[in-house]
Amino acid sequence: MTEHQLPQGFETLAIHAGQEADPQTGAVVTPIYQVSTYKQDGVGGLRNGYEYSRSANPTRTALEECLAALEGGARGLAFASGLAAEDTLLRTVLKPGDHIIIPNDAYGGTFRLFAKVLTRWGVEFSVANMQDLATVRAALRPNTRAVWVETPSNPLLGIADIAGLAEIAHSSDALLVVDNTFASPYLQQPLSLGGDVVVHSTTKYMGGHSDVVGGALVAADAGLGEEIAYHQNAMGAVSGPFDAWLVMRGIKTLAVRMDRHCSNAEKVVELLTAHPKVSEVLYPGLPSHPGHDIAAKQMKAFGGMVSFRVAAGEQAAVEVCNRAKLFTLGESLGGVESLIEHPGRMTHASVVGSALEVPSDLVRVSVGIEQIDDLLADLQQALG
Known part of the structure; x- marks a missing residue:
């Protein structure tokens, strides 16, 4: 924060973070940049970093900056769905032969991703009661690279101690990934409690109007955020500009x-x-x-x-x-x-x-x- 910046509360960030008035027209709402490609100022001369909308799009950039601000993270990334966000994260931080611990009350789609997709890629997973820290600690293996938790969980509304799980994960040099969809960043800030990455289905409370499908990741560490961004571009399951705009519109009223x-x-x-x-x-x-x-x-x-x-x-x-x-x-x-x-x-x-x-x-x-x-x-x- 510079000496000229004022501290901003959640509601203020939700409306303003990443969403400055359009410099060309003064529009107070971020425009929908419904565009696939961008004119370059000479070969290799990108204009403000934009060349192709899979790699970056100004509307999606605004949403990603807002997401990072709301979760208190270093880097936010927007995806085509919550599961697209999960898949991109997992293929960034895991490789064949790695192990991850997941909750015994995980969302069905998340379980399907592990059981039916990632196991075929050589990733191992085990199930643990995230409300019992001793059970989670006992589930750690030498090849454990991440602990995955939903809190509150879907649909049993289980509550896990984020700070306690962070200590366990980090003791084994593993990441703690927190699905914060049920709470939203307005009610809970997992990164401030030791989480490494937050996952959202922005389809849910962030969008808030049942008119958009989207997902998001927010990383606490800038380096990890860059790695995820590389895979986001390489894998391509990005949020379209209109979907990003709808999620931003929803976020403005998230608190109320x-x-x-x-x-x-x-x-x-x-x-x-x-x-x-x-x-x-x-x-x-x-x-x-x-x-x-x-x-x-x-x-x-x-x-x-x-x-x-x-x-x-x-x-x-x-x-x-x-x-x-x-x-x-x-x-x-x-x-x-x-x-x-x-x-x-x-x-x-x-x-x-x-x-x-x-x-x-x-x-x-x-x-x-x-x-x-x-x-x-x-x-x-x-x-x-």
């Missing part, structure tokens, strides 16, 4: 949306915990949640995702999802509208039969920003 998501989720949890047809509510804001104290320490608030188990079993859980009206039955999460799903048959079908299989009576809701009384009434009727 997350406040509403969290407050609505707390009221939903109150209803569910008192309902006779609900056997268990999974939400880190509950004092009874095993990760509550850690979540209270490393998160600003407890998020807008809630999972619960239906007492009458799997078919009853499916019927709750089918009866919901205002809660839209659909995959994904983090949009302004509320969503409901049955993870075992939908988002986590790929882990059925594995160590990551989720309970068949589980329902997951992404609590939106609608009027809370309307949401509660819909859940009441859906539960019957």
